[in-house]
Amino acid sequence: MKKYSTEFKMKIVQEYLNKEGGYKYLTDKYGLSDHSVVRRWVNSYKTQGYEGLKISRKNNSYSFEFKKNVVKLYLTGEMSYQELSNQFKINNPAIIARWVIDFRNQGLDGLRPKKRGRPSSMTKDKNKNNEQVKKEYSKEEIDEIAELKDKLY
Template identity: 25%
Template sequence: MSRKGHTAEFKRTVLDAYENLGYSLSEIQRKYGVHNTTLVHWMKMVEKYGVEGLKGTSHNKTYTKEMKLVAISDYLSGNYSQRDVIEKHGISSTSVLRKWMKDYNGHREIKGQPEGMSRSMTKGRKTTWQKRIEIVQDALANHKDYHKTAVANQVSYQQVYQWVRKYEAGGWDALKDRRGRSKTEEELSPEEKMKLEIRRMEKENERLRAENAFLKKLEEIERGRS
């Protein structure tokens, strides 16, 4: 069966065979023609989006032009595989990314802005240092779901993506806006800093709990077969 023929029902069947019926990875590949990396990707999509994550085409409605260009840029950087890119940006399949790449390389216009998005979500908006910190914390807590974070905070996908990258490269200070503003305008009071630190720790704990639950699930499955 080709990857295009992998319906949500088929994916659930394969996941059930692996998680509940005791099939090994090699048995899954022989019987269903599904590679282990594909199976793990489906499991991650379920972990991130629930069973809706198995309905690949259902996420197309949320792909903005901005998000597509960021994903294309990531792949062209040579630092990420196709699988890495689709998991990083919540893209339904590598075939979707390949289509974007084909359009990009063919110099065709990259389209994709869904209806109902505010101008701030497509063009970006001004934010304070404190707000940028909170948005980055949200993005990290949501497993770097940049689109979800952008929608929740009414900012652009590109803004969330760049802020997370800046934070990872230089910490919270890297999120300060240096363009013509005095440092005092960006400073936080001790109380505000404490609140942000508590919020950061809460978000980090949420993220770690989710990751540990996912890893524990995988370990339990593997132990059951040993």
């Protein structure tokens, strides 16, 4: 997804608030992908002010309890995705939608933190197996190795 400067977002929000155009008109005027982008910027500006339009450079990680409470609020029908994202200062309502989907598919386990990154290529068990293979030489093989070493030196 393309990132837009805070000034660009502010310009579009001001045009909307000054009634110079609706979501669809401003989307077409500036060549944005979807009118929901403009709606999200306007909502962020109304609830958080200028700070709500700034590009977030950090990846927020939310606790299991926090996710559980937000999903519970949504499922009880008290608030929409947009209202929840505004109240809890979550950048994108789609984050909450993802939590709800995960909860519906996997239950509470879907909200727990997941391991990230590439899995390690070697496990400790593989290392142990290699050591065992090295140690298991027959008496004949050991004698042969010793004989070959003697010939070399």
